[in-house]
Amino acid sequence: xxxxxxxxxxxxxxxxxxxxxxxxxxxxxxxxxxxxxxxxxxxxxxxxxxxxxxxxxxxxxxxxxxxxxxxxxxxxxxxxxxxxxxxxxxxxxxxxxxxxxxxxxxxxxxxxxxxxxxxxxxxxxxxxxxxxxxxxxxxxxxxxxxxxxxxxxxxxxxxxxxxxxxxxxxxxxxxxxxxxxxxxxxxxxxxxxxxxxxxxxxxxxxxxxxxxxxxxxxxxxxxxxxxxxxxxxxxxxxxxxxxxxxxxxxxxxxxxxxxxxxxxxxxxxxxxxxxxxxxxxxxxxxxxxxxxxxxxxxxxxxxxxxxxxxxxxxxxxxxxxxxxxxxxxxxxxxxxxxxxxxxxxxxxxxxxxxxxxxxx
Numbered sequence: 001x002x003x004x005x006x007x008x009x010x011x012x013x014x015x016x017x018x019x020x021x022x023x024x025x026x027x028x029x030x031x032x033x034x035x036x037x038x039x040x041x042x043x044x045x046x047x048x049x050x051x052x053x054x055x056x057x058x059x060x061x062x063x064x065x066x067x068x069x070x071x072x073x074x075x076x077x078x079x080x081x082x083x084x085x086x087x088x089x090x091x092x093x094x095x096x097x098x099x100x101x102x103x104x105x106x107x108x109x110x111x112x113x114x115x116x117x118x119x120x121x122x123x124x125x126x127x128x129x130x131x132x133x134x135x136x137x138x139x140x141x142x143x144x145x146x147x148x149x150x151x152x153x154x155x156x157x158x159x160x161x162x163x164x165x166x167x168x169x170x171x172x173x174x175x176x177x178x179x180x181x182x183x184x185x186x187x188x189x190x191x192x193x194x195x196x197x198x199x200x201x202x203x204x205x206x207x208x209x210x211x212x213x214x215x216x217x218x219x220x221x222x223x224x225x226x227x228x229x230x231x232x233x234x235x236x237x238x239x240x241x242x243x244x245x246x247x248x249x250x251x252x253x254x255x256x257x258x259x260x261x262x263x264x265x266x267x268x269x270x271x272x273x274x275x276x277x278x279x280x281x282x283x284x285x286x287x288x289x290x291x292x293x294x295x296x297x298x299x300x301x302x303x304x305x306x307x308x309x310x311x312x313x314x315x316x317x318x319x320x321x322x323x324x325x326x327x328x329x330x331x332x333x334x335x336x337x338x339x340x341x342x343x344x345x346x347x348x349x350x351x352x353x354x355x356x357x358x359x360x
Contacts, residue, residue, distance in 0.1 A: 002360045003033045005077065008091040009069035011040040013223070013248050014192055015163070015273040016113050019142075020091055022164050024051050026349040032356060035086075037076055039069035054080050070096050087359050098135050107359045110136040113270040115146060115292045116153050118196070130154040138355055142271040145292040159355065163271050164348040165280070165340070178246075178258045184215030185323050188259035188283075190252055190274045191266070193224030198288070200226075200233065201265045204312035205319060207237050212316075214323055221246045221255060256281050261322055261329070267309055269293040276343050279303070279336040284329035286318050303336040305329070 006024055011017055020036075028034045028050035036047070040062050041055040054076050061072060070093040077083075077100065087107040090097035094110045101108035110133065120126055133139060139158040141147050147160040179186045191197040199220060209216055220230075220243070227245065234243045249255060256262065262278040264287040271293040278285050279297075285304030287294040298304040307314040322329050341347075 003035055003081065003086045004089060004356060004360065005081065005086045006034060006036045006089045006091060007073065007077075007093070007097045008036065009039050009073045009093050010066050011038050012192070015270075016091060018273055019113075019163055021046050022166070022345070023089075023349065023352055024048075026164075027353060027356065030353055032353070032360070035081070037073050037081075039064065039072040066093065069093075074100060087356075089356065095129075095132050098132050102135055107137050108135075109138045109140060109355060109359060111140045111142075112146070112150070112158070113142070114196075115268045115270065115290075116149055117291045118268045120153060126154065130156065137359060140352075140355070143292045143296050145296050146270060149292060159351075161351045162343050162348050163273055163276070164345045165273065165276050165343040166345045167280070167340075178219065178255050179217050182217050184217060185319070186258060186260045187216055187218045187263055187319070188221070188255055188261070189218070189263045189265065190221040190255075191264070191272075192222050193220075193226040193230060195226065196267055197222070197224075197226075198265045198267045198310065199230055201288070201310050201312045201315065202263055203230065203233055203237070203239065203243070205316035206239055206242060208313065208316035209319060210237075210239060210242065212320060214320060216319075216323075217242060217244070219244050219246050219255060219259070221249050221252055223248050253277065253281070256283055259283055260326075261286065261319065263315070263319075264288060264294060265315070266290050266294075271297065275304070276340070279333070279340060282330075282333045282337065284322065284326070284333045285336075286315065286322075298336075299339065303332050303339060305332070 008020055024034050024036060025048040028048045035052045035054055037054045041059055074096060083104045088097055088101055089109045091111050098108055120129055133156055141158045141160055142163050144160055147158050150156050150158050189202060206218055234240055256278055262283045262285050264272060264275060266288055268290050275285055275297045287304060287306055288309045289295055289306040290309050305318050
């Protein structure tokens, strides 16, 4: 029986990993022989026991760079798997996975997670990625806008599958007020603390809120290399009493439930799960209008408010408007529930199964 190797050198703590968890568990339950090849060895408890891991024996590589982890994973595949009997589903470091597949005549499905706007900005890169990606047997993208961009920029066809989201029973989420009974506007954002997520734009908007004497608390869930820089900005702008850096939280749904408003400030995305998770709990959303994902999830502003990437003044004005009159924001949040069918768990994962069955 052929094996499906899910290739993800670095398992971190974001939306990509949540999709990895859903997809691998679902496929394993459908009697597909699933192996995850990664340089991390500390995430096994998230997965169905039918999912097999090929990874280093120790955690010494968990904090290494993506390049080092990619080299480790290439070695693991060559050393520990019968190459004639595998097909690859690449989640990360796709170029290396594609080259490996061509060297050993393997079938490969590439799942692109991030808008091509992030890294294709000149002719040389365009030529390079077009050449490499065209060697894939199937390219999967997670939004319709992403599919159009890939066709426009690289002239490549792809299969669009929305991120699968499990429905939740709100009543089963613990009723914990993580804002400690605060009576002002409770604002939440979730995401890695990186340049991509652009949380500095949120903090600049919070400075304006403070100047306008808005009573607010802002919680930021996530970890990343920008932490110290963001903390310093908060300190310099005397926002410390208004801001809490919450770190990574496995119970993020409780924080969403506790909040009045969810904010996303990314410069680029694929299809941000956090917006869909906020919609599941009827929490109003303000998001950057980045490529790709937010505009599609929010139906061009019908289901939430959009601001231009980096425009902290526009963001602050939207938050101030929310504090004055929430009705329009709440109406959009309520309407969003009617469109959650697009991200149905079973419907979207069955599409993965169909593609993989054809490849295997």
